[in-house]
Amino acid sequence: MSAEAAPLVANAPVEDGMYYRIKSKDGVEFKVSRLAIQQSETLSHLVQNYTLEDVETRDAVRIDEYDGETLKLVFEWCEHHKGEAIPEDDDDTVPENVVITEFDAKLMEIDDDRLFNLMCAANHLKIKQLIYVSCKKVANMAKGKSPEELGVIFSIPTDEEDEERAALEAQRMDDE
Numbered sequence: 001m002s003a004e005a006a007p008l009v010a011n012a013p014v015e016d017g018m019y020y021r022i023k024s025k026d027g028v029e030f031k032v033s034r035l036a037i038q039q040s041e042t043l044s045h046l047v048q049n050y051t052l053e054d055v056e057t058r059d060a061v062r063i064d065e066y067d068g069e070t071l072k073l074v075f076e077w078c079e080h081h082k083g084e085a086i087p088e089d090d091d092d093t094v095p096e097n098v099v100i101t102e103f104d105a106k107l108m109e110i111d112d113d114r115l116f117n118l119m120c121a122a123n124h125l126k127i128k129q130l131i132y133v134s135c136k137k138v139a140n141m142a143k144g145k146s147p148e149e150l151g152v153i154f155s156i157p158t159d160e161e162d163e164e165r166a167a168l169e170a171q172r173m174d175d176e
Contacts (some may be wrong), residue, residue, distance in 0.1 A: 025064045035082035035173065077107055118136045119135065
């Protein structure tokens with residue numbers, strides 16, 4: 001996917017003329033505003049010394065761990081929440097009352113694999129509030145479920161499946 005075909009967030013309005021180019025592992029390039037970048041501790045550190053000239057002349061910052069679909073979600077979230085207060089470090093404790101806004105809930109109407117990738121990207125990029133709301137989403141998915149239902153939701157193998165896999169692995173090792 002070329003930069004021209006990049007998602008709408010790639011052309012986010014930039015208030016002060018400063019944006020950063022970020023490229024996913026599958027080549028999708030995003031233009032992300034300075035305020036949106038500030039939501040990510042990792043990206044903020046990467047670009048902290050960039051000047052306007054640097055932004056225009058440097059190659060895009062590569063994030064090779066995540067695809068364009070995942071980063072599109074991340075940057076949509078960052079653009080929507082740009083300028084909002086970033087949670088303070090308090091020994092990595094999660095606030096007791098995490099509120100999932102309507103925007104966040106709609107953004108996270110995705111399949112479980114995509115949600116997992118979103119959570120991993122938020123963690124990797126150190127976007128605290130996105131980590132909090134995505135974890136709250138997962139916690140809400142688990143509410144009121146039996147252990148068997150949780151096993152299905154989170155793809156946790158049963159004891160029997162674990163034993164069967166271990167037996168197959170042992171047999172494979174014996175055959176070698």
